[in-house]
Amino acid sequence: MLDKNAVLKQYFGHSAFRAGQEQVVDAILQGQDALCVMPTGAGKSLCYQVPALMFDGITLVVSPLVSLMKDQVNALTQNGVKAAYLNSSLTFGQYAMVISNIRRGAYKILYVAPERLAVADFLDACSGIKIDLLAIDEAHCISHWGQDFRPSYLNIADFVDLLGYRPIIAAFTATATAEVKDDIEYSLKLKAPFRITTGFDRPNLRFEAIRPKNKFDELLRILKQHTEEVGIIYCSTRKTVEAVGEKLNELGFSVTIYHAGLEDAVRKQNQEDFVYDRKHIMVATNAFGMGIDKSNVSYVIHYNMPKDIESYYQEAGRAGRDGSYAVCTLLYSARDVRTNQFLIEHSEPNPALTVAQQEVLRARDYERLKKMTFYSTAITCLRSFILDYFGEKAPNYCGNCSNCLSQFTEVDITVDAQKILSCIKRTGERFGKKMICDILRGSMNERIMKFRLAGQTTYGLMRDRSVAQVRDMIDYLEFEGYIETRGNEYPTLAVTQKANAVLFGQEQLVMKQAKPKAPAVLKVKKGNIKETVDRSLLAELKALRRKIADSKGVPAYVVFSDATLVDMCQKHPTTVEELLDVSGVGRVKLELYGEIFLQILRTYDRTEKES
Numbered sequence: 001m002l003d004k005n006a007v008l009k010q011y012f013g014h015s016a017f018r019a020g021q022e023q024v025v026d027a028i029l030q031g032q033d034a035l036c037v038m039p040t041g042a043g044k045s046l047c048y049q050v051p052a053l054m055f056d057g058i059t060l061v062v063s064p065l066v067s068l069m070k071d072q073v074n075a076l077t078q079n080g081v082k083a084a085y086l087n088s089s090l091t092f093g094q095y096a097m098v099i100s101n102i103r104r105g106a107y108k109i110l111y112v113a114p115e116r117l118a119v120a121d122f123l124d125a126c127s128g129i130k131i132d133l134l135a136i137d138e139a140h141c142i143s144h145w146g147q148d149f150r151p152s153y154l155n156i157a158d159f160v161d162l163l164g165y166r167p168i169i170a171a172f173t174a175t176a177t178a179e180v181k182d183d184i185e186y187s188l189k190l191k192a193p194f195r196i197t198t199g200f201d202r203p204n205l206r207f208e209a210i211r212p213k214n215k216f217d218e219l220l221r222i223l224k225q226h227t228e229e230v231g232i233i234y235c236s237t238r239k240t241v242e243a244v245g246e247k248l249n250e251l252g253f254s255v256t257i258y259h260a261g262l263e264d265a266v267r268k269q270n271q272e273d274f275v276y277d278r279k280h281i282m283v284a285t286n287a288f289g290m291g292i293d294k295s296n297v298s299y300v301i302h303y304n305m306p307k308d309i310e311s312y313y314q315e316a317g318r319a320g321r322d323g324s325y326a327v328c329t330l331l332y333s334a335r336d337v338r339t340n341q342f343l344i345e346h347s348e349p350n351p352a353l354t355v356a357q358q359e360v361l362r363a364r365d366y367e368r369l370k371k372m373t374f375y376s377t378a379i380t381c382l383r384s385f386i387l388d389y390f391g392e393k394a395p396n397y398c399g400n401c402s403n404c405l406s407q408f409t410e411v412d413i414t415v416d417a418q419k420i421l422s423c424i425k426r427t428g429e430r431f432g433k434k435m436i437c438d439i440l441r442g443s444m445n446e447r448i449m450k451f452r453l454a455g456q457t458t459y460g461l462m463r464d465r466s467v468a469q470v471r472d473m474i475d476y477l478e479f480e481g482y483i484e485t486r487g488n489e490y491p492t493l494a495v496t497q498k499a500n501a502v503l504f505g506q507e508q509l510v511m512k513q514a515k516p517k518a519p520a521v522l523k524v525k526k527g528n529i530k531e532t533v534d535r536s537l538l539a540e541l542k543a544l545r546r547k548i549a550d551s552k553g554v555p556a557y558v559v560f561s562d563a564t565l566v567d568m569c570q571k572h573p574t575t576v577e578e579l580l581d582v583s584g585v586g587r588v589k590l591e592l593y594g595e596i597f598l599q600i601l602r603t604y605d606r607t608e609k610e611s
């Protein structure tokens, strides 16, 4: 029998496990339950797929994501693994066929939607076979506290009870707070599970947070840097998705859109156009992406700030899944905060929760939104901000985010801070950021007139500053705890104890301010491996991959990922052994495609030598 490393190479083409994977595989192989928290793109699937191929019986994978199942099964089948899925997308005939194959013991890995676990003919089919491992994907769905609670996940424990024996249970998720982790362990009745939380850092991702004057212009500037690449643009509302999609389309970009308001067929078509590389840009709401395992996404742009860092990191994390250099850019405006506040205030109540519990959740949502806002306006390392949020220690300089890469000057803002603090105090701590900013800048808008604020002693004290400068300083004072926001629906600013020292001139405040960012500065360090490969060879390999993928009706990355093709260009194998050395080439794929890829590599080699 193959050992774990041989399985990894033979079926998946990888020569080494990534951080954390091997420990999980070992625990499962020794019969221990597992609870694994790993970020998107870390490689959770291999943790159960490798043991699955080493057990005699079958592995069931519970997953809520219909599209993911199809993808995973596609990919596994391509790798020579007998796999199938059971969910609502199957026709009756297909369903009956899978059930009868289960009875015959025809599969090593079976993906099932949680609803199926309670269905009689599925239970009956399971009674005759041996389930070695039950893997639970997106395990946070079992928790009321998680982002996406699914009642059908509660079927899992009952299903196990009905089996009459206890398979190994391994739970996987990308985001889990301590509460959610405990919930998962308790609800799945895990037995002394091997717990692992791997690093959340994704070193190949560059993080950028920008507050542009004009978002669309900024978007165009960014898209110009990615002309040959594939990317996702997230917007917070359907309307924005439509508007941005249309404008890009008019400008001739290869673009498609996705949101929950589109008809099913259209949505499906658009998703496939993107997954199959027929369209290069996807403009979407957060409804898009769950279960999309597209490995060659080179950038994710957030046209609006999302509601919390969990969402942001999950969405941004869809870039660079194959390990290649990728960029995650957040375009922030103060308006995004208000949109999100509105969404929290008007969110559908979860009927499974009491009114008191819902209040707790709402307060939590506001708290998360506040952290997200801090991120968007942060002047320190963005990566360390995120890692810190997820409870991970990180150095405060990463060298690969817009803050680490832009230059700062230190500015003494003591006097400005005093003006801001007095303004908040003297107006009775009744107003929010926008109003305070307007008063200080001497604005003459209707509300100022209505509240007779123009006679205020601090009115117009900061006329010489721009709105952005005043806002930055207010954000900074809040971040550092000199002021705080009170109330949620109509947030008002209040001065804290800590501010007294500043107000009485006993403390000086120095703030880092970004020198205007020259876009060029951000581009220099593009240590992109793609820069060092032969582009025309890569193009040929991609064309071949496209041809194979089309003829099989699968997405291109299912044949070989971009990272694999890049590695091929760099290693330039001309023999079977050398080709096996390329990351992502396993025995099965070698047999399927080895020869045709080698043909290109060999002729390419020759023409190069001749010229």
Ligand code: ADP
Pocket: 014, 015, 016, 017, 018, 021, 038, 039, 040, 041, 042, 043, 044, 045, 046, 293, 295, 321, 322, 561
């Ligand atoms: P997750 O489910 O954690 O989001 P996946 O299991 O989909 O991540 O894996 C993400 C990507 O990483 C896939 O393209 C996969 O082929 C690749 N990958 C996983 N494990 C390894 C490994 N040990 N070596 C190289 N690539 C890997």
Ligand code: ZN
Pocket: 380, 381, 382, 383, 384, 396, 397, 398, 399, 400, 401, 402, 403, 404, 405
């Ligand atoms: Zn940084």
